Amino acid sequence: MLAIEDKTRKAGYRLIIGVDEAGRGPLAGPVVAAAVSLKENKFPVAIRDSKKLSASQREAAFHEIYPRAWVGIGIMNETVIDEVNILNATFFAMHNAVRDLVARLPASCTNDDGFTRSVCLLVDGDRFKSDQPYHYETIVQGDDRVLSIACASIVAKVVRDRILSVYHRVFPQYGFDRHKGYPTMEHKMAIKRFGLSLIHRRSFHYGL
Numbered sequence: 001m002l003a004i005e006d007k008t009r010k011a012g013y014r015l016i017i018g019v020d021e022a023g024r025g026p027l028a029g030p031v032v033a034a035a036v037s038l039k040e041n042k043f044p045v046a047i048r049d050s051k052k053l054s055a056s057q058r059e060a061a062f063h064e065i066y067p068r069a070w071v072g073i074g075i076m077n078e079t080v081i082d083e084v085n086i087l088n089a090t091f092f093a094m095h096n097a098v099r100d101l102v103a104r105l106p107a108s109c110t111n112d113d114g115f116t117r118s119v120c121l122l123v124d125g126d127r128f129k130s131d132q133p134y135h136y137e138t139i140v141q142g143d144d145r146v147l148s149i150a151c152a153s154i155v156a157k158v159v160r161d162r163i164l165s166v167y168h169r170v171f172p173q174y175g176f177d178r179h180k181g182y183p184t185m186e187h188k189m190a191i192k193r194f195g196l197s198l199i200h201r202r203s204f205h206y207g208l
Contacts, residue, residue: 018148
């Protein structure tokens, strides 16, 4: 999972940032993006696409990633998703995650005149847009192929799951702690019975 990062580093980029998201498909809650730049690449736990890990494995990985990386988070709530559509909201969340990560870097790094040219974003998927001045590459199935993207996928998923678990305390009738807002039968039946909550995405098709 380091081949693409190694190739990018040999191309002259000093700061490589993996970017991924969680929450494009759910009917409720935010989309969360994470940006991760690794300080080291050896982990005592499994690091792979978050969808291929159990909840406990993701939590374990999450706690191992933070000491070994610079991490940024970006969150766009359901109101933004309804206003600009889920794809653009995802781009905004990714943009903010990168900004958050860069803001956490030492000033000695970001004040370098060549800093902007030294950054490369490796973004999961086949589409991305941002007005940030950094070079980027989109990588299909990047969360399976690039270690920093896999880390970003884990961080984004864990952060989003924690948010939905908090929402469950506010709206327990929907079962957000179990399905995390995804369109399961249980979730659809709850919507049919109780209507939409404040965190449901009004622009989505519910198929009820």
